[in-house]
Amino acid sequence: MTALRRLRHPVLSLALMATVLFLIAFFLLPTGRLLILSVLNRAGEPTMDHYARLFSSPVYVQVLLNTVRISLITAALSTVLGFPVAYFLANARPGLRRVALFLVLLPFWTSFLVRAFGWMILLGRHGAINSTLMWIGFDGPYDLMFNEAAVLVGMVHAMLPIAILAIYGVLDNIDPRLPRVAQTFGARPGSAFWVVYLPLAAPGIAAAALLVFIASLGFFVIPALLGSPSNMMISQVVIFHADEMSDWGFGGAIGVMLLVTSVLIFLLFERLVGAQVLFSDASLSSGTEGRHPPGPGRPRRLLTAIGRISDLFVAALELMLRALPSGQRRAVRHLLGALLPALLIAFLILPILFVIPIAFSRTEFVVWPPVGFTVDWFGEVMRSPIWRSAAWRSVSVAVATATLSVLLALPLAIQLTRHPFRFRGGFMALLMAPMIFPHIIIALGLYYFFARLGIIGTSFALVMGHTLFALPFATLTLLAAFKRYDWRIDQAASVSGAKPLTVMRLITLPLVSAALGSAFLLAFVRSFDELTVALFISGGLTTTLPKQMWTESLTQFTPALTAVSVLFLAFVSTLILAGEGILKARR
Amino acid sequence: MTAAIEISGLSRRYGSVTALQPTDLSIAPGQFVTLLGPSGSGKSTLLAMLAGLLEPSGGRIRIAGRDVTETPAHARNIGMVFQGYALFPHMTVGENVAFPLRMRATPERTVAAGVTEALEMVQLGHLAARYPSELSGGQQQRVALARALVHRPAVILMDEPLSALDKKLREQMQFELRRIHAAIGATIIYVTHDQQEAMTMSDRICVLRDGSILQDAAPDRVYFEPANRFVAEFIGESNILPVSLIERDGGLLRLRLPSGEEVRAPEADAAEQAEAEIMIRPERVTIVAEDASAENAIAATISEVVLTGGLTRLIFRTAWGQPLSATWLTDRGMARLTPGTEVRLGWRVADTVVLRKADP
Numbered sequence: 014m015t016a017l018r019r020l021r022h023p024v025l026s027l028a029l030m031a032t033v034l035f036l037i038a039f040f041l042l043p044t045g046r047l048l049i050l051s052v053l054n055r056a057g058e059p060t061m062d063h064y065a066r067l068f069s070s071p072v073y074v075q076v077l078l079n080t081v082r083i084s085l086i087t088a089a090l091s092t093v094l095g096f097p098v099a100y101f102l103a104n105a106r107p108g109l110r111r112v113a114l115f116l117v118l119l120p121f122w123t124s125f126l127v128r129a130f131g132w133m134i135l136l137g138r139h140g141a142i143n144s145t146l147m148w149i150g151f152d153g154p155y156d157l158m159f160n161e162a163a164v165l166v167g168m169v170h171a172m173l174p175i176a177i178l179a180i181y182g183v184l185d186n187i188d189p190r191l192p193r194v195a196q197t198f199g200a201r202p203g204s205a206f207w208v209v210y211l212p213l214a215a216p217g218i219a220a221a222a223l224l225v226f227i228a229s230l231g232f233f234v235i236p237a238l239l240g241s242p243s244n245m246m247i248s249q250v251v252i253f254h255a256d257e258m259s260d261w262g263f264g265g266a267i268g269v270m271l272l273v274t275s276v277l278i279f280l281l282f283e284r285l286v287g288a289q290v291l292f293s294d295a296s297l298s299s300g301t302e303g304r305h306p307p308g309p310g311r312p313r314r315l316l317t318a319i320g321r322i323s324d325l326f327v328a329a330l331e332l333m334l335r336a337l338p339s340g341q342r343r344a345v346r347h348l349l350g351a352l353l354p355a356l357l358i359a360f361l362i363l364p365i366l367f368v369i370p371i372a373f374s375r376t377e378f379v380v381w382p383p384v385g386f387t388v389d390w391f392g393e394v395m396r397s398p399i400w401r402s403a404a405w406r407s408v409s410v411a412v413a414t415a416t417l418s419v420l421l422a423l424p425l426a427i428q429l430t431r432h433p434f435r436f437r438g439g440f441m442a443l444l445m446a447p448m449i450f451p452h453i454i455i456a457l458g459l460y461y462f463f464a465r466l467g468i469i470g471t472s473f474a475l476v477m478g479h480t481l482f483a484l485p486f487a488t489l490t491l492l493a494a495f496k497r498y499d500w501r502i503d504q505a506a507s508v509s510g511a512k513p514l515t516v517m518r519l520i521t522l523p524l525v526s527a528a529l530g531s532a533f534l535l536a537f538v539r540s541f542d543e544l545t546v547a548l549f550i551s552g553g554l555t556t557t558l559p560k561q562m563w564t565e566s567l568t569q570f571t572p573a574l575t576a577v578s579v580l581f582l583a584f585v586s587t588l589i590l591a592g593e594g595i596l597k598a599r600r
Numbered sequence: 601m602t603a604a605i606e607i608s609g610l611s612r613r614y615g616s617v618t619a620l621q622p623t624d625l626s627i628a629p630g631q632f633v634t635l636l637g638p639s640g641s642g643k644s645t646l647l648a649m650l651a652g653l654l655e656p657s658g659g660r661i662r663i664a665g666r667d668v669t670e671t672p673a674h675a676r677n678i679g680m681v682f683q684g685y686a687l688f689p690h691m692t693v694g695e696n697v698a699f700p701l702r703m704r705a706t707p708e709r710t711v712a713a714g715v716t717e718a719l720e721m722v723q724l725g726h727l728a729a730r731y732p733s734e735l736s737g738g739q740q741q742r743v744a745l746a747r748a749l750v751h752r753p754a755v756i757l758m759d760e761p762l763s764a765l766d767k768k769l770r771e772q773m774q775f776e777l778r779r780i781h782a783a784i785g786a787t788i789i790y791v792t793h794d795q796q797e798a799m800t801m802s803d804r805i806c807v808l809r810d811g812s813i814l815q816d817a818a819p820d821r822v823y824f825e826p827a828n829r830f831v832a833e834f835i836g837e838s839n840i841l842p843v844s845l846i847e848r849d850g851g852l853l854r855l856r857l858p859s860g861e862e863v864r865a866p867e868a869d870a871a872e873q874a875e876a877e878i879m880i881r882p883e884r885v886t887i888v889a890e891d892a893s894a895e896n897a898i899a900a901t902i903s904e905v906v907l908t909g910g911l912t913r914l915i916f917r918t919a920w921g922q923p924l925s926a927t928w929l930t931d932r933g934m935a936r937l938t939p940g941t942e943v944r945l946g947w948r949v950a951d952t953v954v955l956r957k958a959d960p
Contacts, residue, residue, distance in 0.1 A: 499684070499686060501682045501683070501684060501686035502686045502687075502688060502689075504651070504653050504673070504680075504682065504686065505680065505682055505686040505687075505688070505747075506688070506699065506703075507652075507653075507672070507673040507674045508651050508652070508653070508673050508674070508676070508678060508679070508680040508757075509674075509679075509680075509699050509700035509703055509747065509751075510674050510675075510677070510700050510703035510704055510751070511674055511699075511703045512672075512674050513672075513674075515674075515703070516674075520688060523690050524689065524690060
């Protein structure tokens with residue numbers, strides 16, 4: 014009996030152990046160490062000096078409050094704006110949905126930097142909006158950039174895809190017949206939506222708000238590029254202080270503040286909705302199935318009231334539409350339903366596209382409209398040893414990260430779906446934590462850890478750091494595939510005489526190859542796009558593409574940089590399309 | 601002769617839940633044995649352990665005399681038809697059927713011949729190049745069957761193979777399975793919760809409940825001499841009436857019904873107790889004329905007459921108010937049986953089965 018067990022488990026258990034050790038070594042210990050440093054002075058004695066310094070300076074307190082405020086507004090706006098798009102995705106025809114999903118995924122996988130560049134081209138003093146206004150006859154140029162409004166627009170633009178995908182994940186699992194069922198029981202369309210659909214969607218909405226809030230807390234790209242010093246967010250302070258190597262304790266104190274805020278919000282979320290929504294892994298919830306989405310309990314009266322009001326609007330709209338012949342009426346209804354999502358998707362995509370014409374402009378500076386046409390910038394970038402080595406470094410680190418992630422995620426996903434073990438919940442929480450933690454804390458912890466090991470700037474350090482973020486994505490992708498997997502097929506093969514490894518090679522792997530492909534791609538893009546960890550632990554000759562783009566953009570925003578962005582965009586969208594292709598071919 | 605399958609003390613627990621109590625079973629080569637029981641009775645657990653897909657908590661399994669308790673599934677040399685078929689979706693029908701042969705490193709020429717033969721046997725020879733997704737449920741079922749027998753295993757396990765088919769196809773496949781069993785002569789262990797399926801195909805039926813085998817006998821014995829009330833009710837239709845023992849009268853028992861009416865039954869162990877139950881199959885219940893004599897007869901009232909097709913189902917009410925059903929071949933004359941009419945119901949002594957009261 015034990016022989017049978019031993020035959021099945023060794024590789025799986027090994028992967029589980031390796032992952033736990035990996036997470037302890039590169040996540041728990043470094044991050045924990047950083048947090049401990051916040052209460053130690055240089056001699057290693059306990060002290061609260063770092064916190065005293067943080068709170069005694071009105072500047073830091075101001076920055077902390079500013080960070081929380083911007084994050085809250087961003088979370089609220091992203092969630093409210095994300096819902097219509099997610100609803101559209103969940104209810105659109107399959108063909109339309111695929112197109113719309115691609116348009117949401119493209120910005121999701123496109124570097125925050127490239128997206129910020131788009132806004133710089135739009136909002137700059139010589140940017141697209143100012144030049145258009147002046148062409149129309151306004152006085153201009155106006156100062157559209159370097160203020161809080163610009164930061165918020167940029168932040169919402171950066172975070173909206175996360176919100177959309179989080180909400181979509183939940184909406185996609187709601188039985189689309191339910192609102193219609195409610196209507197057959199007498200609910201008007203508006204009431205059916207607010208009383209039946211929205212409560213079911215609530216976990217997704219809450220998850221979106223949480224994810225965006227926590228991601229925003231640790232964000233620095235947008236406020237640094239689009240904001241003024243008075244819009245500074247806390248991560249910028251961390252980055253600033255990390256440059257002066259000595260001040261670990263202070264960085265740690267800021268990390269603790271970020272962490273405490275995140276954990277408080279997370280616990281609130283856990284109490285209200287339950288964390289499993291975040292991991293979109295229903296198999297996880299099997300133990301905690303008793304937890305229902307917040308159904309029509311306390312907020313029912315409010316929702317009912319809103320539903321009634323919305324019914325009035327719908328009725329009024331229908332009255333106006335009645336003037337039209339029925340064919341046109343349907344067309345108008347469809348148009349109205351698609352209008353808001355279409356506008357929001359345009360808001361996501363268009364700013365990114367503005368980098369393209371600039372990349373072909375003859376001017377030395379970024380001005381709108383672009384002047385003439387040249388491909389010189391591409392030539393310059395592709396000949397430049399710095400850009401070439403950065404690109405090479407990024408690709409090789411991403412390939413290594415993706416390979417490592419998939420190699421770990423595959424046995425993990427099998428273990429998690431097939432052989433439930435006692436600490437499964439705890440393990441998942443540990444595995445997913447890097448995804449939910451503000452990245453800046455992890456990056457700072459790794460910086461300190463790798464600095465002591467003397468391996469700052471090595472590819473190994475980068476790959477380890479990136480795998481922390483890529484592994485959860487790869488694991489979730491494979492978990493989803495294995496959850497749908499019919500293990501009887503494997504059993505049939507083994508009863509037919511196939512040895513375990515033969516079953517794996519001939520049956521299991523071919524059947525999940527699409528998921529393996531997308532897990533690899535997801536992990537690859539996660540790493541390829543990663544800036545925070547790279548910012549701290551790469552540098553000089555070992556810089557990565559995002560790090561190099563970041564460094565350049567701080568000194569000067571040039572057409573050469575937009576050329577890099579265009580290449581970056583082309584590369585990432587090719588990857589997404591290739592991934593889509595794999596999925597489609599497999600179906 | 602060595603038993604095809606011999607299990608001794610085989611058991612399985614999941615934590616504190618016992619899926620299968622320690623069980624002994626010996627199956628002769630070539631037998632068609634059905635494990636019959638409701639869900640959760642342990643029948644699939646037993647089958648999975650035979651296949652090597654589940655580790656036993658205790659006990660031994662021998663296949664053709666060889667102890668395979670510790671042998672992994674791939675080395676047990678059995679065939680299996682899975683619930684839902686579990687065909688390899690990325691392989692053609694031919695490749696699916698060839699799989700067990702290829703895993704045994706069979707020369708390709710022999711593989712081709714074996715596949716053709718197996719597909720002919722299930723009448724799918726013309727579909728070898730198709731993919732499973734291009735086949736109907738019934739055809740997929742046949743492919744699964746061909747894959748299970750292509751390598752000529754001595755033992756074939758079947759886990760509710762027909763449960764996904766519609767009624768008509770299911771009945772057709774039952775006869776097909778009998779034909780194939782006769783042709784290949786393999787030992788077949790068949791799991792189902794459908795008692796009619798079990799009756800149709802089996803040489804032997806093991807009725808399971810709550811992880812134990814309640815009765816292990818040929819279909820006719822399970823039907824006519826159910827070991828207890830559960831088996832009686834699970835297999836076929838049954839009327840169960842409470843009785844108390846009046847006396848033993850030679851080879852017969854004289855029993856009293858709640859109405860005070862007296863009936864007789866053959867001697868049985870179950871009648872050790874003063875309180876017992878008797879079971880009469882509905883098709884054995886007849887209406888007897890007032891003046892006619894019957895071995896057993898009681899007064900009843902017609903409460904419902906339901907025409908179901910070839911059979912008509914009648915519900916009566918006994919003098920103490922218990923419903924009692926009868927199933928008869930449909931006849932035009934039955935239209936005259938109107939609810940409310942008082943009648944005498946009769947059945948033969950030999951059709952009266954005494955059941956032990958203690959069985960819940």
